[in-house]
Amino acid sequence: MGKFIWLCQIRSLLFVLFLLSVVDCCLSLSSSSLNPTPSCLPEDTSALLQFKNTMSIDDYAFFSYCYPKTNTWNESTNCCSWEGVTCEKATGQVISLDLSCSKLVGSLSPNTTLVRLRGLKRLDLSLNDFGASSIPSGFNQLVSLTHLNLSGSYLSGSVPSDISLPSKLISLDLSRNYLLEFDSHSFDMLTRNLSKLENLLLDWVNISDVVLTSFMNLTSSLKCLSLERCGLQGDFPSEIFQLGYLEYVDLSGNSLTGFPLSPIGVVPSNFLTFPVII
């Protein structure tokens, strides 16, 4: 009998130990999911560091509120903790790079390592000085890209036609690069392929070569179309204003005709549901 009780005590002790280990296991699981620090992939770390090495920092560049985010990038630390870098929790893949307003100066190389960040969904390089270099043609490799912002970053030359190959693009902002040109062919590709596009901002980009009727091929998902000072001339197709989700149009600073004009904008009653600036 005594032996039996002793066995029972051992069993319940073991059971309690088992329970404790289960609880402990669950606690450590939940604490790790509460505080996830994914580990950066080595190939992403090296792509980011190589990009950093092609750029220099000009402390006097641009606005005083800009600051060099890449200064915190240190190869001995996890890139997922670097300023401007966001990784996916499950895989550690870099999914967002925000280097907007980072006092970067240097040319954006045609073989930039940024296009090796294959998981990238958002890329923001706006408000830097890429010294009149061209947009690299490798963006088609970023198949998951949804948001691209290269606004005000001193880019020049022709927009490569493969910019419309990441066909998941929701937002494309190339505005305020006054040396940049969008030719008719590349723009046609864009209007036909970017079926999820909601924001298209090309202010100050030279798109005078674009056939105005190609705007009619823009996707119906479009919400914001900003084309200030794009060198557009002629009859702008007013069908655009009937796109169902449109919320904002800026056509100011062009020489457009083809729709009723007034000093404050386009005023036919059916267009009045959203601001149109001309």
Ligand SMILES: *[C@@H]1O[C@H](CO)[C@@H](O)[C@H](O)[C@H]1NC(C)=O
């Ligand atoms: C990177 O971090 C290590 C350890 O924290 C430090 O010793 C080193 O100086 C840092 N390097 C740079 C370039 O900041």
Ligand SMILES: *[C@@H]1O[C@H](CO)[C@@H](O)[C@H](O)[C@H]1NC(C)=O
């Ligand atoms: C990019 O190409 C240039 C010359 O074309 C070369 O000097 C440079 O090392 C290359 N960079 C990378 C990261 O491959």
Ligand SMILES: *[C@@H]1O[C@H](CO)[C@@H](O)[C@H](O)[C@H]1NC(C)=O
């Ligand atoms: C692109 O970046 C500029 C400057 O950082 C910002 O003002 C603008 O809103 C951004 N564009 C989009 C579409 O978010």
Ligand SMILES: *[C@@H]1O[C@H](CO)[C@@H](O)[C@H](O)[C@H]1NC(C)=O
């Ligand atoms: C549209 O995108 C797909 C892949 O996303 C690509 O295969 C195709 O060539 C593109 N078409 C145009 C006209 O850009």
Ligand SMILES: *[C@@H]1O[C@H](CO)[C@@H](O)[C@H](O)[C@H]1NC(C)=O
């Ligand atoms: C815009 O580009 C066209 C060529 O596509 C060129 O003839 C024209 O001079 C450019 N306009 C400006 C203001 O740079």
Ligand SMILES: *[C@@H]1O[C@H](CO)[C@@H](O)[C@H](O)[C@H]1NC(C)=O
């Ligand atoms: C609009 O798209 C159609 C078919 O995709 C094409 O045939 C036409 O040339 C395009 N229009 C313009 C002005 O690019």
